[in-house]
Amino acid sequence: MANKTVRSARQAYQKAEELGPIIPVRPTRLRMDRSPRLEPGQVYVxxxxxxxxxxxxxxxxxxxxxxxxxxxxxxxxxxxxxRECKACEEPLTD
Ligand SMILES: [Zn+2]
Incomplete structure (x- = not known):
């Protein structure tokens, strides 16, 4: 059971890598709870x-x-x- 979980996690990482490298940018705007807000031209992954x-x-x-x-x-x-997230069509906040 544990092995299966490890394997699928590894597969998920591999798949994500095929989608292109993640190049994180530093959040410049934070909400009250310290969560990052998007600047124009930025997205969450x-x-x-x-x-x-x-x-x-x-x-x-x-x-x-x-x-x-x-x-x-x-x-x-x-x-x-x-791909663009479907749930993002109804965001919870800005
Ligand atoms: Zn989303």
Whole structure:
């Protein structure tokens, strides 16, 4: 069981790498809870994810709650093969 979890995590990382490298940028604007806000031209990604988030959607919020260090900001033009997140059509906040 544990091995299976490790393997799928590794596969997820591998898949994410094929989508293009993640080049994190430093957040310049933070909310009251220290969560990063996007500058124009920036999006959220997660290390093992195959989507990017142009907004603070429920998925980004859940990631911030469970693993804030795993939530990264990148420039929009470095999203590579990642798809736009569907949940971001209904963002929770700006
Ligand atoms: Zn999203």
């Amino acid at each position: 997660m290390r093992a994810g195959s989507v990017y988030h142009p907004a603070w959607c429920s998925i980004v919020a859940a990631k911030w709650d469970s693993d804030p260090g795993g939530l990264l900001l990148i420039a929009e033009d470095t999203v590579g093969g990642r």
